[in-house]
Amino acid sequence: MFEQFHYHRRVAFCDTDAMKVVHHSNYLRYFEEARVAWLRARELSQWHAPHYPMTMAVLESRLRHHRPAYFDDLLTVSLTVRREKLKIRFRYVISSERFIGQAICEGETLHIPVDDEFRVCRLPEGLIRVLEVEPWIET
Amino acid sequence: MFEQFHYHRRVAFCDTDAMKVVHHSNYLRYFEEARVAWLRARELSQWHAPHYPMTMAVLESRLRHHRPAYFDDLLTVSLTVRREKLKIRFRYVISSERFIGQAICEGETLHIPVDDEFRVCRLPEGLIRVLEVEPWIET
Amino acid sequence: MFEQFHYHRRVAFCDTDAMKVVHHSNYLRYFEEARVAWLRARELSQWHAPHYPMTMAVLESRLRHHRPAYFDDLLTVSLTVRREKLKIRFRYVISSERFIGQAICEGETLHIPVDDEFRVCRLPEGLIRVLEVEPWIET
């Protein structure tokens, strides 16, 4: 089994809003960055656009916010992923150096693989094999 | 009772991504624009920042995507809202001139009123009175 | 000659940053919205993607900021445009209801028409004819 994947990023100034915290729409961007970084860490980038004619269209998203994030805070997105037949489900827990020991945001996205024309396609075998040894952490 | 509130906006070019469709993170921005337009339509802007020291912090969001939206598509966000004690829940159905008779996206956000320091505060009476005559449409 | 084109839009909450003002990167988005609205007002949308296989790639941009814009401010983007051989130059002056009689931001973008493959292409005749009767206002 792989270890759980963690993605680190600092809060950019342009991600903040007039409440001086990260605007909630940016968490979906942070989740996406974590997915792309996970693909690279698992050596799966070759099975995804732009290297392969497949992307993972988002069907559903859910987010729960517990604490704010401020400019320059160092965030960690901890990601867990599993295959659900044709679909792939990702879960995310974001923690911050500012609030030790608690999640600032939790979320989930459900994806389906599609080709350039938005037609549902099969998951590549290389991707399926990795998903079989990827840990799923209930949160 | 008020009529249901509808907000119209076209898809901006910068909202699209390399799949040639609206990137999913933008739907949370469209929801927010619809909320702000609803506040204005109901003459409630005075009870919200920057005119009043209160904003409605987002606690939770959910989105389901059924169809894509493309550059320059005319979208309609149909909004419904209700008070849940201290909190306010909004539901959104987005339709597109491109796909008649079906929603392209559905979503929900749950908010809590906070002051400048992120302390939970009471809903202003003016806002509560409007919420009492606002329709709630189950979708 | 046409009258100068003006595009109106309110500042969205997500466009603000931790200084409580519009983040500077958003002005390029406001310029783009004004260009797209101008295309529609001049009945030129048919000569631009997604309706026609041409977009106007940005070669250069310049911005000067004089005053900030705040959440919910009503902004007006006044646009002027001229053809420079194969290229098109747009100039923008943004004014705000908050600061009467002065521009809050001025800018310029230089574009070249390209096809789907980023090959430089000719300006459609319909677009050229409009540019000949479009006023150019020196600022």
Add this chain to the structure above:
Amino acid sequence: MFEQFHYHRRVAFCDTDAMKVVHHSNYLRYFEEARVAWLRARELSQWHAPHYPMTMAVLESRLRHHRPAYFDDLLTVSLTVRREKLKIRFRYVISSERFIGQAICEGETLHIPVDDEFRVCRLPEGLIRVLEVEPWIET
């Protein structure tokens, strides 16, 4: 003298647009990320918000685009900076692993230090001392 500062970042999927390339408004965000990373590399973060009541308001920006950037491209922002009395000028050259030996984008931003209330303030001594040993590269 310091060595020139270089900031690396990959193109996020949400940064692309329907032309399948990075939307031009994102380059201003990449410049900002490079400035913030430079502040950290020079141990100057303490002289900037949120750690110190000063930010560097943007007065002017200029961008020239030579080549596109695509999803997942590895970009390098090479930054050079100098003090101009009260102001600070940054120049940026962005290169891409995709186009060896040529800049894909060049730009410049001019800043003025302001406090929380947007009043012009002095540059902190610690920042001035670093600017004196920072190289300025003409491009």
